[in-house]
Amino acid sequence: MRVLVADDHDLVRVGLVMVLDAQPGIEGVAEARDGVEAVSAARRLRPDVCLFDVRMPGLDGIEAARTLAGPDVDDPLPVVVITTFDLDEYVHDALRAGARGFLLKDAGPDLLVQAVHAAARGDALIAPSVTARLLSTFAARSAATPTEPVVPLSDREEEVLLAVARGRTNAEVAADLYVSLSTVKAHLTSLMTKLGARNRVEVAMWAHETGRVDG
Known part of the structure; x- marks a missing residue:
């Protein structure tokens, strides 16, 4: 399973790649420091899963996800959003943009690997600790019924x-x-x-x- 990791913080990005590379059957195929670089690499390499930080310079993870996995994309790529922020409106926007999952950066290696596997098989995973609270909070704010x-x-x-x-x-x-x-x-x-x-x-x-x- 080939995974593209995009995060503007070098230590975080390298750490995520190391965790993934340590798992049997998973390879960190490419790294990107911003959304523009991530989209370009994803289109060129067609990885099995893209792992994007929410906040990145140039093009953030939400817009990168929408570009690669949005409703209007004919052949979407699986995107998992990962963020430091526990309750962030960007997360809701990312899911609307087509992301298949949401994780906190402190979720731990096991949940990270589960999310990558889920996305690759067409499923989705949201960090259990925030699932109900996140969705119910933004449902209450939703303008459309x-x-x-x-x-x-x-x-x-x-x-x-x-x-x-x-x-x-x-x-x-x-x-x-x-x-x-x-x-x-x-x-x-x-x-x-x-x-x-x-x-x-x-x-x-x-x-x-x-x-x-x-x-």
Whole structure:
């Protein structure tokens, strides 16, 4: 798995690459010091995952994510945003821009590796410590009121929706609901189709924005 790391702080960037390189099957294929350099390298190398800091000079991580993974991108690249800030409006913007995950820089190597793997397989991961608070806070600030899907959600889809919004993994949802992993994935696919969501992050955001999850 080839990962591009972009961060304007040399020590942080080098540290992230060292953590990733130490994992079997993961290679830090390139480094970038700002968003412009990151976008150029990503388009040239087509890495499996891009790991972007939120705040970078020239072009920040949000705009870099939108350029590579936004709604209008035909062949989006998986982008994970990593930041120092626990509750930062940039994070919400990054997820809206198409990022598949959000981590704090103090999350630790295990969660970093999990996020990279999740993004590479088309899933998404948000740091569990901030998932509910982050999404519910910005849902309350959202100017637009999300509409209900044309085809109503089934009772089971509502259960899966709530679990995903609370940061549960597919395996945890399967255990909680006493169903198979493939069944959870099928429900999640159906949810994304009905809600017009591209990934589980957008599914979770919709749940919070419609008031289905409190905090």
